[in-house]
Amino acid sequence: MSTLESTPDRWKTVSQQQIYSMKLIQVLRRTDRHFTVRETADRLLAVSSGGRTRWSRAILSNRLSLNMMNNRRRRRHKKVRVSGEIRMKKKEAFDRKTRVLGELVPGCRKLSFSRLIDEAEDYIAALEMQVRAMSAVAGVLAGAGAGSLPADSDKLGCNN
């Protein structure tokens, strides 16, 4: 169903979450990982996105490692001081917030507002799925580590 795959709703299905969890476990067990757990989780999320979204491509491109992101955030913001108007100030605040959002969503810094909103929408849905899946996995693995394997059906947070 191509329509479902292209919308942020694809992240809501349980199957997607399950697949992600499985793959996450699989990848986490590798010993030859070059990325941190966070990064692997993000990359896996990006892969699950199928390359359709800008943020997924940005994550997978290696320039977006976590360290680089942190360094980038310290760049200076040009201060534009316009005298007088309320609307000018509102526009400034609006631009500032748009920029912040662009920095939060990977790969969406210099994007038009509407595109940014699209990307953010998909990214938020994907993040939610990621949180659900990872919490389930963490619960399972923690349980496994502690010697019990609770049924995790309730942890999956079926949203369907």
Place this chain on the structure above:
Amino acid sequence: MDKNFFYTAGFPTALYFEPTTPWQNPLPPSSEQSPDCFLTPTWDKSTEPFSNFDSALSSMVSSPGASNSAISADGLAIQELIGKLRTIDNNSSEVSTPPSHPFMAAKTPYLGNINACSSVYTTPLNSPPKLQLPIMNQLVKGNTSMTPNLPALSAADPGFAERAAKFSCFGSRSFNGRTSQFGGTSNVDLPYRSGPLISNGGKLHRVLSSPSLKVAGSSPPVSKNLTEMRSTDTKMEEPSASELNSRKRKSVSKGKPTLRQPANAGKAAEKNGEGNGKRSKSSENGGIKVENDSCNMSSGSDGGKEKQEEAPKDYIHVRARRGQATDSHSLAERVRREKISERMKLLQDLVPGCNKVTGKAVMLDEIISYVQQLQQQVEFLSMKLASVNPTLEGLFTKDGLSSHHPHPAAAYHHHHHLDNSAAAATINLFGQQNQYLHNNSQVEEEANTNTNNIDEFGQGHLLPKLPSFSEDDLHSLVMMGFGQKTNNRTSSSSSELKLELL
């Protein structure tokens, strides 16, 4: 800034805007300021000659009877104006008398009555049709060149023209400045704007005419200040001409608000600078036309905070429209805005707690905070997983798995056996159905019994405890699931778990 000009520059707002209380109200609370670049240069230049008139006007308002004394104090400027106009056109006799009585007659009621002002304003125009109407027509039709209008105006009524020009431009500027402050208000105010403006112009005319008439009586043509008067006059003439035409006033006023509230700050500043530069040059052709053009251009480029876009250079026919875009720019902007609002609505569904929030800025705040929150959660969970990972590594079994699988044992000593363990784990994970509940319990028992060896056998022993699946089936299942990235998205049931993995 307009406010500042009004109050600090001594411009008597009381004088001009008493009858226009709806304007006054938006003024004080609004902190909107017109860009300095837009007004300051012209104001600075125009303040000087007008400071004389300020006191004169205020005195005129307070005590019409005492106008003589007040005016005489400022008579010099007025005389200069008159003289200049007279030198331009020697038909002073022809023009001096006709408009006098309408203005004089309507002077007192003028201040308190907008309609009276308007009527008074119009009457002199109508009364000497031969001179003034053509002048007005010229002014109305277009300020392509104010120079020819100037002698025409002077021919009609030097004092009238001068003072009207001065005060009207003054008033127009102030008016335009004011409109920016409440430019957000709909076009409902425009009738008010034009009305009071006309009334202001009328007032100005009247005020000017009375002292001018008195001065005319004394008639000292002062030619020494002609040049500076001329420069100010040109600036005044043009706005006064616009003032004479209510529609044109509307266009200018409309243009100015849009100019002051640009969606694009850079563009607006640029346009303001343009307008200022041209105005400061006091070009005779400049004035209103430039203002209109700049306003129109900026309004065209404006995102359309005001729905007052005008066709460029067509400021005669412009009318305030509500919610109507007249050019492609604004149309495109509207489409864009609608798209954005659509998407914001979608995001509202996504981000919890955004249902009551309206406005892009607050929504953006919510979105940003939510994204940050989600990212923090992911971070926390990844840290948790990282701590669990060493145990994860150890969960792979060698003996348990290898004994049950025909696959090479090496595969299971490596991470490939993860598949099975992962499959088991996922079956445990996703064991939402009854079919696996007993398996889970069995697995749990198994895991409990194997606590000591959980590192090695915890997972491996799970596999034989799942009677519903053979290891081969599981393995194939898992491999298929892992092999494919795109799986059907059907909701899972226990029997469909395999399909999901597929």
